[in-house]
Amino acid sequence: MEKNQDDTIDHLNHYDSNKLIDNLDNPDNLDQLLADAQEYPTNTVIKKYLLMGGPIGGLLLLPFFIIMEIIEDGGVKLSLILNIVPTIISLAVAGLILGFPPSLITGVTVGTAQLHFGSVKQGITIFIIGFVSTIVSIFVFNSERGVNVLDEMVLAIGAVGGLSAIICGILFVPKSK
Numbered sequence: 715m716e717k718n719q720d721d722t723i724d725h726l727n728h729y730d731s732n733k734l735i736d737n738l739d740n741p742d743n744l745d746q747l748l749a750d751a752q753e754y755p756t757n758t759v760i761k762k763y764l765l766m767g768g769p770i771g772g773l774l775l776l777p778f779f780i781i782m783e784i785i786e787d788g789g790v791k792l793s794l795i796l797n798i799v800p801t802i803i804s805l806a807v808a809g810l811i812l813g814f815p816p817s818l819i820t821g822v823t824v825g826t827a828q829l830h831f832g833s834v835k836q837g838i839t840i841f842i843i844g845f846v847s848t849i850v851s852i853f854v855f856n857s858e859r860g861v862n863v864l865d866e867m868v869l870a871i872g873a874v875g876g877l878s879a880i881i882c883g884i885l886f887v888p889k890s891k
Contacts, residue, residue, distance in 0.1 A: 754828040754888065755888065756825040756826060756828065757825070758886070759821060759824055759825040759886055759887055759888075760818075760821040760822055760824075760825040761821070762821070762882065762885070762886040763817050763818075763820055763821025763824065763825070763879075763882050763886065764814070764817050764818050764821050765810075765817075766817075766882055766885070766886070767813055767816070767817030767820060767821065767844075767878050767879065767882050768809040768810040768811070768812065768813025768814055768816075768817045768878075769805075769806040769807075769809045769810050769813070770809070770878045770881050770882060771809045771813045771816075771817075771848075771874050771875055771877075771878035772805035772806050772807075772808050772809020772810070772812075772813065773802065773805055773806055773809065774874050774877055774878060774881075775805055775809075775874065776801065776802060776805055779801060779805070780794065780798075783797075813848075813875070813878070815847075815851040815854070815855070816844065816847040816848040816850075816851040816875050817878075819847035819850065819851065820840075820843050820844045820847045820875070820879050820882075821882075823843050823847065824840060824843060824879075824883070824887060829883075829887060830887060830888050830889060830890040830891075831883040831884060831887040831888070831889055831890065832889045832890030833890060836883075836890065837880055837883065840879050840880055840883040840887070841876040841877070841879060841880050842876065843879055844875045844876040844877070844878060844879025844880070844882075845872045845873060845875055845876035845879075846872075847875065847879075848871060848872045848874070848875025848876070849868060849869075849872040849875075852868055852871060852872070
């Protein structure tokens with residue numbers, strides 16, 4: 715093998731195998747595939763998921779907290795309006811801390827798989843990665859409590875993780891060509 719082919723194969727080891735298989739017979743397509751693989755911002759995707767995935771997930775819980783406050787107070791009160799900014803900050807910080815493990819798992823998975831965003835199928839894939847990574851994180855950090863996978867709260871938190879993954883995908887993952 716020539717040096718150029720060895721380099722191409724090394725770079726493609728971390729790229730979409732389906733695209734590789736579909737393009738092996740055409741060297742021009744293989745060169746384009748290599749160029750695409752080298753341009754994918756893997757580290758940037760991972761960092762942005764890591765820094766923003768948790769806070770976005772925390773902020774997705776804001777409507778839930780507002781509704782609970784309205785129910786508890788029997789309507790919209792001045793205290794709800796005054797507490798909205800501290801609540802937003804608290805949810806973002808709590809999301810950053812508690813969402814760190816699933817955001818890391820999701821970011822690494824999306825980044826190393828070099829996923830793109832641009833279709834419903836790709837959105838569903840990213841949702842599933844966020845959902846599963848959130849559920850796995852809940853189990854790992856609560857293993858001594860015997861968390862049940864069918865618990866509605868666990869599934870709801872997993873859905874928040876999936877939605878956060880989709881929002882991060884829309885914002886930070888390269889779009890399909």
